[in-house]
Amino acid sequence: MTETTRIRLAIPNKGRIAQPIREIVEKSGIHLVETGGRNLIAKTVDPGIEVLFARPIDIPEYVANGAADIGVTGHDMVMERGSVVNELLDLRMGRARLVVAVPEEAEVNAVADLAGAKVATEFPNITRAYFERFGVGVTIVPVGGACEATPHLGIADAIVDLTSTGTTLQAMRMRILGEVLTTTTWVIANPDSLQQKRQKIDEVLLALESVVRAKGQCYIMMNASRDVLPEIEELLPGLGGPTVMDVASHDGLVAVHAVVAEERVYQLITRLKQAGARDILVMSIERMIP
Ligand SMILES: Nc1ncnc2c1ncn2[C@@H]1O[C@H](COP(=O)(O)OP(=O)(O)OP(=O)(O)O)[C@@H](O)[C@H]1O
Ligand SMILES: O=P(O)(O)OC[C@H]1O[C@H](OP(=O)(O)OP(=O)(O)O)[C@H](O)[C@@H]1O
Numbered sequence: 001m002t003e004t005t006r007i008r009l010a011i012p013n014k015g016r017i018a019q020p021i022r023e024i025v026e027k028s029g030i031h032l033v034e035t036g037g038r039n040l041i042a043k044t045v046d047p048g049i050e051v052l053f054a055r056p057i058d059i060p061e062y063v064a065n066g067a068a069d070i071g072v073t074g075h076d077m078v079m080e081r082g083s084v085v086n087e088l089l090d091l092r093m094g095r096a097r098l099v100v101a102v103p104e105e106a107e108v109n110a111v112a113d114l115a116g117a118k119v120a121t122e123f124p125n126i127t128r129a130y131f132e133r134f135g136v137g138v139t140i141v142p143v144g145g146a147c148e149a150t151p152h153l154g155i156a157d158a159i160v161d162l163t164s165t166g167t168t169l170q171a172m173r174m175r176i177l178g179e180v181l182t183t184t185t186w187v188i189a190n191p192d193s194l195q196q197k198r199q200k201i202d203e204v205l206l207a208l209e210s211v212v213r214a215k216g217q218c219y220i221m222m223n224a225s226r227d228v229l230p231e232i233e234e235l236l237p238g239l240g241g242p243t244v245m246d247v248a249s250h251d252g253l254v255a256v257h258a259v260v261a262e263e264r265v266y267q268l269i270t271r272l273k274q275a276g277a278r279d280i281l282v283m284s285i286e287r288m289i290p
Protein backbone atom coordinates (compact mmCIF):
# COMPACT_ATOMS: atom_id res chain seq x y z
CA MET A 1 0.00 0.00 0.00
CA THR A 2 1.37 3.43 -0.89
CA GLU A 3 1.25 6.08 1.79
CA THR A 4 -0.75 9.20 0.86
CA THR A 5 1.15 12.47 0.76
CA ARG A 6 -0.16 14.82 3.42
CA ILE A 7 0.05 18.56 3.20
CA ARG A 8 -0.89 21.32 5.59
CA LEU A 9 -2.47 24.49 4.19
CA ALA A 10 -2.33 27.64 6.34
CA ILE A 11 -5.15 30.18 5.89
CA PRO A 12 -6.05 33.34 7.85
CA ASN A 13 -8.19 32.83 10.96
CA LYS A 14 -9.37 36.46 10.98
CA GLY A 15 -9.09 39.81 9.27
CA ARG A 16 -10.70 40.98 6.05
CA ILE A 17 -9.28 38.32 3.73
CA ALA A 18 -10.12 35.38 6.02
CA GLN A 19 -13.72 34.83 4.87
CA PRO A 20 -13.12 35.25 1.09
CA ILE A 21 -10.20 32.80 1.29
CA ARG A 22 -12.32 30.32 3.22
CA GLU A 23 -14.94 30.59 0.45
CA ILE A 24 -12.38 29.94 -2.30
CA VAL A 25 -11.09 26.89 -0.42
CA GLU A 26 -14.63 25.55 0.06
CA LYS A 27 -15.61 26.19 -3.57
CA SER A 28 -12.48 24.42 -4.76
CA GLY A 29 -13.89 21.28 -3.21
CA ILE A 30 -11.52 21.18 -0.22
CA HIS A 31 -14.42 21.19 2.25
CA LEU A 32 -13.44 21.72 5.85
CA VAL A 33 -14.65 19.23 8.38
CA GLU A 34 -15.51 21.38 11.39
CA THR A 35 -13.52 20.55 14.45
CA GLY A 36 -15.04 23.02 16.89
CA GLY A 37 -15.00 26.80 17.28
CA ARG A 38 -11.48 27.64 18.43
CA ASN A 39 -9.70 24.68 16.97
CA LEU A 40 -6.70 25.90 15.00
CA ILE A 41 -6.38 22.82 12.84
CA ALA A 42 -9.20 21.40 10.72
CA LYS A 43 -9.40 18.21 8.75
CA THR A 44 -10.81 18.34 5.24
CA VAL A 45 -12.77 15.88 3.12
CA ASP A 46 -9.39 14.96 1.62
CA PRO A 47 -7.38 12.97 4.17
CA GLY A 48 -4.25 14.31 2.43
CA ILE A 49 -5.02 17.96 3.26
CA GLU A 50 -5.14 19.56 6.68
CA VAL A 51 -5.93 23.25 7.27
CA LEU A 52 -4.11 25.41 9.82
CA PHE A 53 -5.73 28.70 10.85
CA ALA A 54 -3.24 31.47 11.60
CA ARG A 55 -2.85 35.26 11.60
CA PRO A 56 -2.09 36.56 8.09
CA ILE A 57 1.19 38.09 9.33
CA ASP A 58 2.36 34.73 10.75
CA ILE A 59 1.57 32.63 7.67
CA PRO A 60 4.75 33.45 5.66
CA GLU A 61 6.94 32.25 8.55
CA TYR A 62 4.85 29.14 9.21
CA VAL A 63 5.25 28.24 5.55
CA ALA A 64 8.96 29.15 5.45
CA ASN A 65 9.80 26.97 8.47
CA GLY A 66 7.66 24.05 7.36
CA ALA A 67 4.90 24.27 9.99
CA ALA A 68 2.69 24.45 6.88
CA ASP A 69 3.56 23.27 3.36
CA ILE A 70 1.50 25.92 1.63
CA GLY A 71 -0.38 28.99 2.78
CA VAL A 72 -2.62 31.81 1.64
CA THR A 73 -1.88 35.37 2.70
CA GLY A 74 -1.18 38.88 1.43
CA HIS A 75 1.90 39.59 -0.69
CA ASP A 76 2.49 42.50 1.72
CA MET A 77 2.80 40.00 4.60
CA VAL A 78 5.40 37.97 2.69
CA MET A 79 7.41 41.13 2.00
CA GLU A 80 7.14 42.35 5.59
CA ARG A 81 8.36 39.03 7.00
CA GLY A 82 11.01 38.62 4.30
CA SER A 83 10.25 34.90 4.41
CA VAL A 84 11.83 32.49 1.98
CA VAL A 85 8.77 31.05 0.27
CA ASN A 86 7.63 30.53 -3.32
CA GLU A 87 4.71 32.68 -4.41
CA LEU A 88 2.72 30.30 -6.61
CA LEU A 89 -0.70 31.70 -7.43
CA ASP A 90 -2.29 35.15 -7.33
CA LEU A 91 -5.86 34.74 -6.05
CA ARG A 92 -6.63 38.20 -7.44
CA MET A 93 -8.38 39.37 -4.28
CA GLY A 94 -7.40 41.48 -1.25
CA ARG A 95 -6.03 44.11 -3.62
CA ALA A 96 -4.65 47.13 -1.81
CA ARG A 97 -1.86 49.68 -2.02
CA LEU A 98 0.64 50.31 0.77
CA VAL A 99 1.13 54.07 0.78
CA VAL A 100 2.91 56.87 2.60
CA ALA A 101 0.33 59.40 3.80
CA VAL A 102 0.30 62.59 5.82
CA PRO A 103 -2.44 64.80 7.30
CA GLU A 104 -3.94 67.03 4.57
CA GLU A 105 -2.60 70.19 6.21
CA ALA A 106 1.00 68.91 6.63
CA GLU A 107 3.60 71.10 4.93
CA VAL A 108 5.25 68.33 2.96
CA ASN A 109 4.95 67.58 -0.72
CA ALA A 110 7.23 64.61 -1.26
CA VAL A 111 8.62 61.62 0.57
CA ALA A 112 12.01 63.40 0.72
CA ASP A 113 10.41 66.12 2.88
CA LEU A 114 9.86 63.55 5.63
CA ALA A 115 13.52 63.53 6.80
CA GLY A 116 13.51 63.36 10.61
CA ALA A 117 9.78 62.51 10.74
CA LYS A 118 8.09 59.84 12.85
CA VAL A 119 6.33 57.28 10.65
CA ALA A 120 3.72 54.95 12.17
CA THR A 121 3.10 51.60 10.48
CA GLU A 122 2.09 47.98 10.82
CA PHE A 123 4.90 47.27 8.32
CA PRO A 124 8.16 48.35 10.05
CA ASN A 125 10.48 46.26 7.87
CA ILE A 126 9.03 47.32 4.51
CA THR A 127 8.89 50.94 5.71
CA ARG A 128 12.51 50.96 6.91
CA ALA A 129 13.72 49.56 3.59
CA TYR A 130 11.59 52.04 1.62
CA PHE A 131 12.95 55.15 3.34
CA GLU A 132 16.52 53.78 3.23
CA ARG A 133 16.16 53.39 -0.52
CA PHE A 134 15.26 57.09 -0.71
CA GLY A 135 18.09 57.97 1.70
CA VAL A 136 15.56 59.65 4.00
CA GLY A 137 16.17 59.15 7.74
CA VAL A 138 12.93 58.59 9.69
CA THR A 139 11.94 57.09 13.04
CA ILE A 140 9.62 54.13 12.66
CA VAL A 141 6.75 53.87 15.17
CA PRO A 142 5.40 50.30 15.00
CA VAL A 143 1.64 49.98 15.62
CA GLY A 144 -0.74 47.01 15.55
CA GLY A 145 -3.68 48.71 13.78
CA ALA A 146 -5.72 51.92 13.49
CA CYS A 147 -2.59 53.50 12.04
CA GLU A 148 -4.42 56.47 10.49
CA ALA A 149 -5.25 57.79 13.95
CA THR A 150 -1.61 58.26 15.01
CA PRO A 151 -0.86 61.68 13.40
CA HIS A 152 -3.98 63.14 15.03
CA LEU A 153 -2.86 61.73 18.36
CA GLY A 154 0.54 63.37 18.00
CA ILE A 155 2.27 59.97 17.91
CA ALA A 156 3.51 60.27 14.32
CA ASP A 157 3.92 62.78 11.46
CA ALA A 158 3.18 60.32 8.67
CA ILE A 159 1.94 56.77 8.18
CA VAL A 160 2.66 53.84 5.89
CA ASP A 161 -0.60 51.92 5.65
CA LEU A 162 -2.82 49.94 3.30
CA THR A 163 -5.58 51.58 1.32
CA SER A 164 -8.07 50.10 -1.11
CA THR A 165 -11.26 52.16 -1.34
CA GLY A 166 -9.56 55.23 0.19
CA THR A 167 -12.42 55.64 2.67
CA THR A 168 -10.25 55.48 5.78
CA LEU A 169 -7.67 57.99 4.51
CA GLN A 170 -10.44 60.35 3.49
CA ALA A 171 -12.25 60.02 6.80
CA MET A 172 -9.00 60.76 8.64
CA ARG A 173 -8.25 63.67 6.25
CA MET A 174 -4.95 62.33 5.00
CA ARG A 175 -3.32 62.58 1.60
CA ILE A 176 -1.00 60.15 -0.19
CA LEU A 177 2.64 61.15 -0.76
CA GLY A 178 3.92 57.97 -2.35
CA GLU A 179 3.23 54.33 -3.08
CA VAL A 180 5.38 51.65 -1.45
CA LEU A 181 3.88 48.54 -3.05
CA THR A 182 0.66 47.00 -4.28
CA THR A 183 -0.56 43.74 -2.84
CA THR A 184 -3.00 40.92 -3.56
CA THR A 185 -3.58 37.59 -1.87
CA TRP A 186 -1.24 34.76 -2.90
CA VAL A 187 -0.81 31.04 -2.44
CA ILE A 188 2.73 30.52 -1.14
CA ALA A 189 4.74 27.35 -0.63
CA ASN A 190 7.65 26.03 1.35
CA PRO A 191 10.49 25.42 -1.16
CA ASP A 192 11.28 21.92 0.22
CA SER A 193 7.62 20.90 0.25
CA LEU A 194 7.40 22.08 -3.33
CA GLN A 195 10.12 19.61 -4.28
CA GLN A 196 8.92 16.71 -2.16
CA LYS A 197 5.15 17.07 -2.48
CA ARG A 198 4.85 18.70 -5.91
CA GLN A 199 2.02 16.50 -7.14
CA LYS A 200 -0.22 17.12 -4.15
CA ILE A 201 0.55 20.85 -4.15
CA ASP A 202 -0.24 21.08 -7.87
CA GLU A 203 -3.54 19.33 -7.22
CA VAL A 204 -4.49 21.97 -4.62
CA LEU A 205 -3.29 24.79 -6.89
CA LEU A 206 -5.37 23.54 -9.81
CA ALA A 207 -8.43 23.38 -7.57
CA LEU A 208 -7.92 26.91 -6.21
CA GLU A 209 -7.07 28.31 -9.64
CA SER A 210 -10.26 26.88 -11.11
CA VAL A 211 -12.28 28.91 -8.60
CA VAL A 212 -10.36 32.12 -9.35
CA ARG A 213 -10.85 31.59 -13.07
CA ALA A 214 -14.61 31.05 -12.64
CA LYS A 215 -15.05 34.21 -10.59
CA GLY A 216 -17.03 36.86 -12.44
CA GLN A 217 -18.10 34.41 -15.16
CA CYS A 218 -21.42 32.73 -15.68
CA TYR A 219 -22.90 30.11 -17.91
CA ILE A 220 -25.75 31.07 -20.20
CA MET A 221 -28.04 28.64 -22.03
CA MET A 222 -30.84 29.36 -24.48
CA ASN A 223 -32.87 27.95 -27.34
CA ALA A 224 -33.20 29.59 -30.73
CA SER A 225 -34.21 28.72 -34.23
CA ARG A 226 -31.24 27.83 -36.43
CA ASP A 227 -31.83 30.73 -38.86
CA VAL A 228 -31.08 33.38 -36.16
CA LEU A 229 -27.94 31.55 -34.99
CA PRO A 230 -25.38 33.83 -36.73
CA GLU A 231 -26.78 36.87 -34.93
CA ILE A 232 -26.74 35.08 -31.57
CA GLU A 233 -23.21 33.77 -32.11
CA GLU A 234 -22.05 37.29 -32.75
CA LEU A 235 -23.30 38.34 -29.33
CA LEU A 236 -21.51 35.47 -27.60
CA PRO A 237 -17.77 35.59 -28.11
CA GLY A 238 -17.20 33.13 -25.24
CA LEU A 239 -14.45 30.79 -24.30
CA GLY A 240 -13.81 29.31 -27.76
CA GLY A 241 -17.22 30.46 -28.98
CA PRO A 242 -20.61 29.08 -27.96
CA THR A 243 -21.55 25.40 -28.01
CA VAL A 244 -24.47 24.74 -30.37
CA MET A 245 -26.60 21.58 -30.22
CA ASP A 246 -29.70 20.39 -32.02
CA VAL A 247 -32.75 20.10 -29.78
CA ALA A 248 -34.12 16.60 -30.17
CA SER A 249 -37.61 16.42 -31.72
CA HIS A 250 -37.68 20.17 -32.46
CA ASP A 251 -36.75 20.59 -36.07
CA GLY A 252 -34.71 23.71 -36.72
CA LEU A 253 -34.34 24.51 -33.01
CA VAL A 254 -30.88 24.67 -31.42
CA ALA A 255 -29.60 25.00 -27.86
CA VAL A 256 -26.78 27.50 -27.42
CA HIS A 257 -24.47 27.44 -24.38
CA ALA A 258 -21.69 29.92 -23.58
CA VAL A 259 -19.52 31.31 -20.79
CA VAL A 260 -19.87 35.07 -20.43
CA ALA A 261 -18.65 37.75 -18.04
CA GLU A 262 -21.16 38.33 -15.27
CA GLU A 263 -21.09 42.09 -15.80
CA ARG A 264 -22.27 41.63 -19.42
CA VAL A 265 -25.26 39.43 -18.60
CA TYR A 266 -27.74 42.21 -17.87
CA GLN A 267 -27.40 43.85 -21.31
CA LEU A 268 -26.75 40.60 -23.09
CA ILE A 269 -30.10 39.08 -22.15
CA THR A 270 -32.02 41.92 -23.77
CA ARG A 271 -29.95 41.66 -26.95
CA LEU A 272 -30.26 37.89 -27.12
CA LYS A 273 -34.03 38.13 -26.75
CA GLN A 274 -34.15 40.75 -29.51
CA ALA A 275 -32.10 38.42 -31.69
CA GLY A 276 -34.67 35.66 -31.21
CA ALA A 277 -33.32 33.62 -28.30
CA ARG A 278 -35.77 32.13 -25.78
CA ASP A 279 -35.81 29.87 -22.71
CA ILE A 280 -32.71 31.67 -21.45
CA LEU A 281 -31.04 30.26 -18.33
CA VAL A 282 -28.15 31.95 -16.50
CA MET A 283 -26.11 29.93 -14.01
CA SER A 284 -23.16 30.67 -11.80
CA ILE A 285 -19.96 28.72 -12.41
CA GLU A 286 -18.17 27.25 -9.41
CA ARG A 287 -14.98 26.10 -11.08
CA MET A 288 -13.39 26.38 -14.53
CA ILE A 289 -10.68 23.98 -15.60
CA PRO A 290 -9.25 24.59 -19.08
N1 LIG B 1 -8.17 47.77 2.91
C1 LIG B 1 -7.80 46.62 2.40
N2 LIG B 1 -8.23 46.27 1.20
C2 LIG B 1 -7.87 45.10 0.66
N3 LIG B 1 -7.02 44.23 1.26
C3 LIG B 1 -6.58 44.53 2.45
C4 LIG B 1 -6.94 45.74 3.09
N4 LIG B 1 -6.37 45.76 4.30
C5 LIG B 1 -5.67 44.62 4.38
N5 LIG B 1 -5.77 43.88 3.27
C6 LIG B 1 -5.15 42.58 2.99
O1 LIG B 1 -5.54 41.71 4.02
C7 LIG B 1 -4.42 41.23 4.72
C8 LIG B 1 -4.79 41.06 6.15
O2 LIG B 1 -5.05 42.31 6.71
P1 LIG B 1 -6.05 42.49 7.90
O3 LIG B 1 -5.82 43.85 8.41
O4 LIG B 1 -7.41 42.11 7.49
O5 LIG B 1 -5.57 41.38 8.90
P2 LIG B 1 -5.24 41.58 10.36
O6 LIG B 1 -4.40 42.78 10.54
O7 LIG B 1 -4.74 40.25 10.84
O8 LIG B 1 -6.70 41.80 10.96
P3 LIG B 1 -7.21 43.02 11.80
O9 LIG B 1 -6.78 44.26 11.12
O10 LIG B 1 -8.70 42.80 11.76
O11 LIG B 1 -6.61 42.82 13.14
C9 LIG B 1 -3.36 42.28 4.48
O12 LIG B 1 -2.07 41.73 4.60
C10 LIG B 1 -3.65 42.70 3.05
O13 LIG B 1 -3.02 41.81 2.16
O1 LIG C 1 -9.01 52.22 1.87
P1 LIG C 1 -9.95 51.52 2.80
O2 LIG C 1 -10.96 50.71 2.09
O3 LIG C 1 -10.58 52.45 3.77
O4 LIG C 1 -9.13 50.45 3.65
C1 LIG C 1 -8.00 50.84 4.40
C2 LIG C 1 -8.01 50.29 5.79
O5 LIG C 1 -8.09 48.86 5.79
C3 LIG C 1 -7.12 48.35 6.68
O6 LIG C 1 -7.59 48.42 7.97
P2 LIG C 1 -8.25 47.22 8.78
O7 LIG C 1 -9.68 47.09 8.42
O8 LIG C 1 -7.43 45.99 8.62
O9 LIG C 1 -8.15 47.73 10.26
P3 LIG C 1 -6.79 47.97 11.08
O10 LIG C 1 -6.34 49.35 10.72
O11 LIG C 1 -7.21 47.84 12.49
O12 LIG C 1 -5.81 46.92 10.66
C4 LIG C 1 -5.98 49.34 6.53
O13 LIG C 1 -5.09 49.24 7.63
C5 LIG C 1 -6.71 50.65 6.47
O14 LIG C 1 -6.96 51.17 7.75
Ligand SMILES: [Mg+2]
Binds near residue numbers: 145
Ligand atom coordinates in the same frame (compact mmCIF):
# COMPACT_ATOMS: atom_id res chain seq x y z
MG1 LIG D 1 -5.56 45.32 9.57
